[in-house]
Amino acid sequence: MISLDANSSPTPEELPPEIDGLRMTKQRREVFSVVLAERDHPTANDVFSRSQKRMPTISLATVYNCLEALVSHGLVRQVNFEREPSRYCPNLSDHCHFQDQKTGTIHDVVFKEGVNLADFLELPQGTEVSHLEISLKGRIGSN
Amino acid sequence: MISLDANSSPTPEELPPEIDGLRMTKQRREVFSVVLAERDHPTANDVFSRSQKRMPTISLATVYNCLEALVSHGLVRQVNFEREPSRYCPNLSDHCHFQDQKTGTIHDVVFKEGVNLADFLELPQGTEVSHLEISLKGRIGSN
DNA sequence: TCTTCGAATTAGAATAATTCCAATTATTGC
DNA sequence: GCAATAATTGGAATTATTCTAATTCGAAGA
Ligand SMILES: [Mn+2]
Ligand SMILES: [Mn+2]
Ligand SMILES: [Zn+2]
Ligand SMILES: [Zn+2]
Numbered sequence: 001m002i003s004l005d006a007n008s009s010p011t012p013e014e015l016p017p018e019i020d021g022l023r024m025t026k027q028r029r030e031v032f033s034v035v036l037a038e039r040d041h042p043t044a045n046d047v048f049s050r051s052q053k054r055m056p057t058i059s060l061a062t063v064y065n066c067l068e069a070l071v072s073h074g075l076v077r078q079v080n081f082e083r084e085p086s087r088y089c090p091n092l093s094d095h096c097h098f099q100d101q102k103t104g105t106i107h108d109v110v111f112k113e114g115v116n117l118a119d120f121l122e123l124p125q126g127t128e129v130s131h132l133e134i135s136l137k138g139r140i141g142s143n
Numbered sequence: 144m145i146s147l148d149a150n151s152s153p154t155p156e157e158l159p160p161e162i163d164g165l166r167m168t169k170q171r172r173e174v175f176s177v178v179l180a181e182r183d184h185p186t187a188n189d190v191f192s193r194s195q196k197r198m199p200t201i202s203l204a205t206v207y208n209c210l211e212a213l214v215s216h217g218l219v220r221q222v223n224f225e226r227e228p229s230r231y232c233p234n235l236s237d238h239c240h241f242q243d244q245k246t247g248t249i250h251d252v253v254f255k256e257g258v259n260l261a262d263f264l265e266l267p268q269g270t271e272v273s274h275l276e277i278s279l280k281g282r283i284g285s286n
Numbered sequence: 287t288c289t290t291c292g293a294a295t296t297a298g299a300a301t302a303a304t305t306c307c308a309a310t311t312a313t314t315g316c
Numbered sequence: 317g318c319a320a321t322a323a324t325t326g327g328a329a330t331t332a333t334t335c336t337a338a339t340t341c342g343a344a345g346a
Contacts, residue, residue: 025312025323044303059325064304066323082223082276083333085303098270110265117279120258124250126284127241133225135276136260141269168294168341187332202296207333209294226304228332288346295340306329313322 031066096134174209239277
């Protein structure tokens with residue numbers, strides 16, 4: 001399990017050669033470390049420019065490939081707000097997203113202890129939910 | 144208020160010349176009536192081809208313009224599933240969306256009586272939510 | 287009814303996030 | 317080291333949506 005401590009995220013070199021059956025290539029480690037480094041939900045392009053700092057030869061296509069690999073192996077979450085470019089989130093705990101309309105900043109929002117989908121949704125019986133995305137927008141406090 | 148009865152939705156001619164301060168042009172009535180006619184959450188393209196049946200000269204740009212006008216006046220809801228093309232929904236009651244991954248069909252899902260956002264989300268105090276989108280994907284029953 | 291004028295419509299071009307492609311390069315298992 | 321396989325790369329392609337500039341519409345007043 002990769003640490004999510006606010007002030008110590010792994011450098012690419014610190015990431016193992018394989019995670020969860022996914023071969024961690026040099027580029028995947030770079031991309032993963034960029035996503036882990038900050039909790040600001042960067043877009044693919046953000047990840048690309050940050051990655052380029054340490055790895056100037058990485059391509060945008062590779063960033064997309066790596067993100068896709070990380071997402072499909074459950075190491076990173078893809079976050080969508082309406083029709084905006086996808087963003088990427090290293091927080092694997094159950095949570096959803098709030099976008100401050102003033103700044104565009106995206107905040108993680110956690111579910112209350114012990115709540116369960118069926119507690120607030122009238123789901124047709126027999127539905128098996130495999131994917132859930134909750135996105136909020138609004139203002140914060142005095143902003 | 145526009146009727147949402149399953150088996151009688153207004154023809155374009157039956158729609159008034161203005162709704163909620165929005166001037167209902169011929170094209171907007173056509174587009175609105177198409178969205179009202181079926182609860183299958185059509186894409187802009189779907190709306191375009193259905194509209195063309197009655198109004199062969201309507202353009203796709205106009206369909207986008209009309210949908211945007213209807214959405215921004217709160218007469219129609221725009222529904223997003225990840226990075227798929229937007230869909231449009233005439234159901235203005237509080238609800239969210241479930242996509243059957245087998246068929247792609249989108250179903251309305253209503254919230255349980257009396258539930259409230261703050262009941263299941265740990266919202267930072269002072270947040271004022273102006274927009275909420277909940278999208279589920281999965282299987283239904285024996286499918 | 288005629289005129290005016292802002293708003294709406296239209297066809298087509300432009301945009302931009304993402305995906306695809308074909309060639310190259312890296313890695314793995316022998 | 318030598319296939320075989322997988323990943324990376326640059327660039328082209330895709331596609332939903334938006335933009336542009338020209339035309340048309342339509343409400344309101346003369
Ligand atoms: Mn998602
Ligand atoms: Mn929405
Ligand atoms: Zn997050
Ligand atoms: Zn709906």
